[in-house]
Amino acid sequence: MAAHNLVVKDLHELYTILGLPLDAVDVSSGFTIHFLQQTFTELPFTSVPYRPDYFSFLFIREAYGRYAIDDQCFDVKPGTVYFTNPGNYRVFEWHSIKDACLITFNEAYLKENVHQDVYRDFSFLLTETVLPRVLSEQQFEMLRQLYQQIHTEYLGQSPYRNKIIGSLMVVLLLKIKEYFFQDYNPIYEGNRSSQIVKTFRRDLEQHFRDLVAGKAEMPLRVQDYADMQSLHVNYLSSVISSKTGRSISAWIADKTVAEARVMLRKPGISIKEIAGRLGFLEASHFSNYFKKHTSVSPAEYRKQHAS
Incomplete structure (x- = not known):
């Protein structure tokens, strides 16, 4: 690397x-x-x-x-x-x-x-x-x-x-x-590339806030984030990768897992409901996704942090 x-x-x-x-x-x-x-x-x-x-x-x-x-x-x-x-x-x-x-x-x-x-x-x-x-x-x-x-x-x-x-x-x-x-x-500070990064992070945060609150049903694609700034998808991907060292997909994955961890620590929300709030059609798909990125299943994570 x-x-x-x-x-x-x-x-x-x-x-x-x-x-x-x-x-x-x-x-x-x-x-x-x-x-x-x-x-x-x-x-x-x-x-x-x-x-x-x-x-x-x-x-x-x-x-x-x-x-x-x-x-x-x-x-x-x-x-x-x-x-x-x-x-x-x-x-x-x-x-x-x-x-x-x-x-x-x-x-x-x-x-x-x-x-x-x-x-x-x-x-x-x-x-x-x-x-x-x-x-x-x-x-x-x-x-x-x-x-x-x-x-x-x-x-x-x-x-x-x-x-x-x-x-x-x-x-x-x-x-x-x-x-x-x-x-x-922060949206109006820095050069053009900096503004693109900040706007992307703002859009990412707002969208996941909407997902968790039930105001949005499906996760946005990389193309959707590019469209929100009227940019070509390859250009947006290049700016995000060069300025942060991480791909847009990695940012989305980290955000998904971060929100999932927060909700899994709340015993009143079922794993099926968490999967739905984050845009997964099947709880099993969410479980596989979470385990891929954390090495533990949602159920195991919830048990570890039950206190």
Whole structure:
């Protein structure tokens, strides 16, 4: 696999590839938080180029290095906050780390523990490249208190751990929105290719919202997404693949599985009903599809996450 096309599904997989300690990155819930000074003990360190399939926030209280995303490169310095979302090519290097916190999470975690319609209030999650921000001491301290509280809950044994973390994440996202994005609209930011990617992701999110709510009956095809932007299907496919490292079909599959996971954790919805909401004509077809992409059947997944 070409370096620029190395897609990692979660932080555990990335750290495995990089040969880093895995103790702090339990990804079973789709969420991780840890302090990088406990992981990167031998510096300097440079990562391989990769494309993450997850969101991340990086809070730099005291650390130095470099960070590249697509064709842009930034200095890492104290008081900086970074946000990145799935799909972009990136590489990082660390020169020194005294205090830096990394939070990662996937879409299923957001939708289950933050809000089903999370992109409505936090549209910046759909953006392609967000410039890092150096915050005032007061602003950074506010975020530090939040992520430290999240970290405490993450290490705890509360039966409501994910719900508590989800509620704290709402506060964190609101503060990020206040400091970064009060007037931000991701659809109108960036060049033409960036706009195509953002519009596709917006259309994908809206369509699956309609499917789950029963407002649409069948999943859209790649051709349908191209028609929505008045683009040739080959051109849309080329832009999405080159800008994100993943095909449109892969985006649709991941979205289908993410929505399925959320619904499977709700005991009041039958597997047959979930299949119907996601546009599958037969529950057996949905079960085969889900197992192909997750290695477990819907019934097995529901049993694993019954609590």
